[in-house]
Amino acid sequence: MKIAIVYFSQTGNTRKVAEAIAEEFEQAGHDTACFSIKDAASENLKKFDLIGLGTPTFESHAPTPVKDYIQSLPMLSGRRSFVFATCGGASGNVLFDIAKRLKGKGSEVIGELLVIGEVHHPAPCIVGKSPGRPNLEDLNNAKRFASAMIQGMGSPHERGFNGLKSKKGFYNLIGWIASSDRLVRFLEPKPKLQQSNCNQCQLCVRECPMDNISMIPYPVLGSKCIRCYRCLNVCENKALSANWRIGNAVVFTLWNEKFMQWFGEYTQPKGSD
DSSP, rough: OOOEEEOOOOSSSHHHHHHHHHHHHHHHHHHOEEEEEOTTTOOGGOOOOEEEEEEOOOOTTTHHHHHHHHHOOOOOOOEEEEEEEEEEOOTTTTTHHHHHHHTTOEEEEEEEEEEEEEEOOTTTTTTHHHHTOOOHHHHHHHHHHHHHHHHHHTOOOGTTTTOOOOOOOHHHHHHHHOOHHHHHHHSSOOOOGGGGOOOOHHHHHHHHHHHOOSSSSSSSTTOOOHHHHHHHHHHHOOEOHHHHHHHHHHHHHHHHHHHHTTTTTTTOOOOOO
């Protein structure tokens, strides 16, 4: 069987899960390709029998680059797929979100996996949450998921597959509201450049998933920013920063641990940091 695993990953969490799944498929003797969305443009997914799509969770939904990628795909009629996501808190409808879009391309979605990931969003109230995740146990669980997918290809019930039903909880609503990049730009601060710290290395330009940064002659953020803060996190010289005086209060109000527990949508397993 020819298998493609496509993932969007900025900090490495989702990439690690994708590679663990790919390793299990390869050990089972399947012809497996694993690549990031940025490298997937030239790939013809129609040549694969099974397609996996992985994403981090932004505001309880899939980020814009993942949605745009699925939208750009040709029809995948007759192709099976599965979805997986990494999340440090309330996952909302992230899996249902991307599965629904793949179904819209004609693919039969046959499995789902949610994995804890360390939070790298720089809001002071959540940054560093779930340290070291995904850990070895998480990655072994991802391998077991891949093994179960192979063994039960013809029977979703054998995999414990729940049909990717939409959740109707609070974080589904929040995710739906916050899925507008325009609203996220309003609620969370724009990265600001401290020119004296910038050496014009252009790393932020290359790493921006929205191709939203131009060098004129220093980095300038355009109007498509999705507040993923990849530019801020990747800069070794700390040339980019954000004022979290208001944005941190917004993030804390919506995604604090107690609040997520009240609504029963906290993904952190018992006994974790």
